[in-house]
Amino acid sequence: MASGSYSPxxxxxxxxxxxxxxxxxxxxxADRLVxxxxxxxxNKGLALAGDADHDRLVFLAAGAAKLVxxxxxxxxxGQSRAGLVTNMQVLxxxxxxxxxxxxxxxxxxxxxxxxxxxxLLAFPTERFLDTAQTExxxxxxxxxxxxxxxxxxxxxxxxxxxxxxxxxIADFLVSMAERLGDCSTEACRLLLPMSRxxxxxxxxxxxxxxSRQFTxxxxxxxxxxxxxxxxxxxxxxxxVRVAGHVPATRTVQLI
Amino acid sequence: MASGSYSPxxxxxxxxxxxxxxxxxxxxxADRLVxxxxxxxxNKGLALAGDADHDRLVFLAAGAAKLVxxxxxxxxxGQSRAGLVTNMQVLxxxxxxxxxxxxxxxxxxxxxxxxxxxxLLAFPTERFLDTAQTExxxxxxxxxxxxxxxxxxxxxxxxxxxxxxxxxIADFLVSMAERLGDCSTEACRLLLPMSRxxxxxxxxxxxxxxSRQFTxxxxxxxxxxxxxxxxxxxxxxxxVRVAGHVPATRTVQLI
DNA sequence: CGCAGTCTTGAGACAGATCAACTCACGTGG
DNA sequence: CCACGTGAGTTGATCTGTCTCAAGACTGCG
Numbered sequence: 001m002a003s004g005s006y007s008p009x010x011x012x013x014x015x016x017x018x019x020x021x022x023x024x025x026x027x028x029x030a031d032r033l034v035x036x037x038x039x040x041x042x043n044k045g046l047a048l049a050g051d052a053d054h055d056r057l058v059f060l061a062a063g064a065a066k067l068v069x070x071x072x073x074x075x076x077x078g079q080s081r082a083g084l085v086t087n088m089q090v091l092x093x094x095x096x097x098x099x100x101x102x103x104x105x106x107x108x109x110x111x112x113x114x115x116x117x118x119x120l121l122a123f124p125t126e127r128f129l130d131t132a133q134t135e136x137x138x139x140x141x142x143x144x145x146x147x148x149x150x151x152x153x154x155x156x157x158x159x160x161x162x163x164x165x166x167x168x169i170a171d172f173l174v175s176m177a178e179r180l181g182d183c184s185t186e187a188c189r190l191l192l193p194m195s196r197x198x199x200x201x202x203x204x205x206x207x208x209x210x211s212r213q214f215t216x217x218x219x220x221x222x223x224x225x226x227x228x229x230x231x232x233x234x235x236x237x238x239x240v241r242v243a244g245h246v247p248a249t250r251t252v253q254l255i
Numbered sequence: 256m257a258s259g260s261y262s263p264x265x266x267x268x269x270x271x272x273x274x275x276x277x278x279x280x281x282x283x284x285a286d287r288l289v290x291x292x293x294x295x296x297x298n299k300g301l302a303l304a305g306d307a308d309h310d311r312l313v314f315l316a317a318g319a320a321k322l323v324x325x326x327x328x329x330x331x332x333g334q335s336r337a338g339l340v341t342n343m344q345v346l347x348x349x350x351x352x353x354x355x356x357x358x359x360x361x362x363x364x365x366x367x368x369x370x371x372x373x374x375l376l377a378f379p380t381e382r383f384l385d386t387a388q389t390e391x392x393x394x395x396x397x398x399x400x401x402x403x404x405x406x407x408x409x410x411x412x413x414x415x416x417x418x419x420x421x422x423x424i425a426d427f428l429v430s431m432a433e434r435l436g437d438c439s440t441e442a443c444r445l446l447l448p449m450s451r452x453x454x455x456x457x458x459x460x461x462x463x464x465x466s467r468q469f470t471x472x473x474x475x476x477x478x479x480x481x482x483x484x485x486x487x488x489x490x491x492x493x494x495v496r497v498a499g500h501v502p503a504t505r506t507v508q509l510i
Numbered sequence: 511c512g513c514a515g516t517c518t519t520g521a522g523a524c525a526g527a528t529c530a531a532c533t534c535a536c537g538t539g540g
Numbered sequence: 541c542c543a544c545g546t547g548a549g550t551t552g553a554t555c556t557g558t559c560t561c562a563a564g565a566c567t568g569c570g
Binding site for chain 1: 344387391397404416417458459
Binding site: 470 | 548549550551
């Protein structure tokens with residue numbers, strides 16, 4: 001903090017200011033908010049240390065992460081070999097620029113786990129909001145992010161409700177393409193930071209089923225895969241069609 | 256609005272002020288917010304008219320409602336006998352005092368449908384927030400409601416991910432008991448405003464499966480039913496145990 | 511190069527969906 | 541007030557998609 005020493009957290013704080021500035025002005029104010037946050041690097045595979053007492057807002061400046069939860073029932077077993085035994089539920093994937101709400105460890109405990117090396121700023125929700133009071137645009141910014149998260153969560157719920165494994169995977173790929181946004185209309189390449197297991201746990205499927213669906217989509221010519229994490233979406237409209245298409249029911253033709 | 260004419264919307268506006276007052280002071284300000292809202296009665300079974308252009312915040316003053324979505328794929332078929340054909344997804348149930356976020360009709364269209372006769376105040380989100388800017392406590396109140404909704408949505412997602420039909424129904428009953436709150440620790444009576452179909456659509460189960468699970472819970476002595484909508488929870492701890500219990504997997508004993 | 515962990519593929523089992531009667535609750539009108 | 545009919549709910553038989561279990565193949569790291 002003193003004189004000319006190198007400060008690795010600067011780029012992250014800059015990213016935060018930039019994201020904030022997009023929706024509200026006042027750079028001096030942004031500095032005050034930034035000072036509330038704690039900069040943190042989070043290497044691939046590691047979890048953000050939990051907090052039993054306070055909700056936290058986490059700004060993901062760089063990298064990719066998953067928000068997971070494990071239900072209390074599993075906790076009984078998890079003492080020793082937690083990693084292998086517990087079946088987690090992935091609640092959401094997050095990427096650079098996201099503002100994430102990590103609730104305090106209550107009934108279920110939520111954790112943010114890095115899928116790739118991350119840089120983030122963690123704020124205690126209460127204090128952040130207290131400070132933001134004076135600049136309502138910031139509150140709206142947080143609210144907007146929350147609405148977004150709610151919307152995604154609900155869309156996901158719709159999937160889990162009525163959709164088949166095939167549809168879920170197709171929909172997952174389409175929505176990842178939208179969020180990572182490195183493709184326009186033509187064949188686009190996705191570098192998925194999450195494992196098959198993560199995908200399965202986010203969609204309520206087993207790893208085997210995920211794998212089978214990838215294979216079948218490949219055989220149908222809708223996607224191509226290369227290595228573990230590279231997926232090419234060869235036919236985006238086709239995937240959209242598969243994703244939305246009603247299963248095998250004869251719901252379809254009734255005039 | 257003029258002199259002494261009876262104004263049926265008064266009690267609802269009163270309820271709104273009360274809810275607002277719980278988290279922030281300033282009654283004069285509450286009046287200004289109230290004036291933005293449109294009072295509306297919504298009879299059982301009817302849907303709140305959709306809005307293609309604006310998100311809306313809806314304060315449910317009295318009654319019970321479900322927030323549903325139907326995926327765009329179904330819309331193709333729904334022209335004529337929409338009610339019977341489309342399989343909807345119930346995203347959430349809401350009760351008196353809830354502040355609900357109804358997103359504009361975009362890809363999927365969301366609708367708020369009354370389960371019982373409702374009284375509500377509908378606000379255009381943008382204008383509501385614009386006005387609320389000056390009173391940040393209100394923004395926080397909305398944010399808090401949103402966080403609550405997000406949390407519930409995610410908890411629900413966890414269910415849909417890994418839980419069996421039995422667990423989902425038990426969990427549903429427990430959470431309804433919590434929200435309707437008309438029981439302490441002993442046997443409590445729930446008057447469910449929603450049909451078996453609604454329950455099924457919210458949990459991702461068919462109506463038949465819901466029915467079977469109710470029967471089995473009854474035979475297990477955990478609940479008692481009377482008529483269509485009255486359910487007695489005879490053994491709340493038992494239901495909690497069933498709801499959280501890991502299925503048949505041998506995830507359990509590994510020291 | 512070899513090892514560990516991820517991913518793929520196959521065979522069998524089971525929970526829940528689907529289809530098809532049937533029964534019952536509840537509001538209506540005689 | 542009770543018979544009646546309609547839609548909600550229940551129950552049973554069967555079918556199917558996904559999970560489970562069990563090998564095997566491939567990636568990517570040390």
